[in-house]
Amino acid sequence: MNTIPDLTGAVWRKSSYSDGGADNCVEVADGFPDAVPVRDSKNPEGPALLIPAMAWADFIRQAKADWLD
Numbered sequence: 001m002n003t004i005p006d007l008t009g010a011v012w013r014k015s016s017y018s019d020g021g022a023d024n025c026v027e028v029a030d031g032f033p034d035a036v037p038v039r040d041s042k043n044p045e046g047p048a049l050l051i052p053a054m055a056w057a058d059f060i061r062q063a064k065a066d067w068l069d
Contacts, residue, residue, distance in 0.1 A: 005032050007048055014041060 010029035025041040029048075036056040039048040051059070 005035065007037055010037060012039065
């Protein structure tokens, strides 16, 4: 059975690689073992995507590898 985590008390953070602009950043919330909540920083009251934790780890690993090339 899949359950949707309650994000009411989630602490959101922006990437340390964000350029500080208000119009081009996503935020993630930590503390959810099975998923990584992701939202648009321009619309913090809007919906969040829930990315499976393993898929997020693969995405970050690939992004780091591409950035280092």
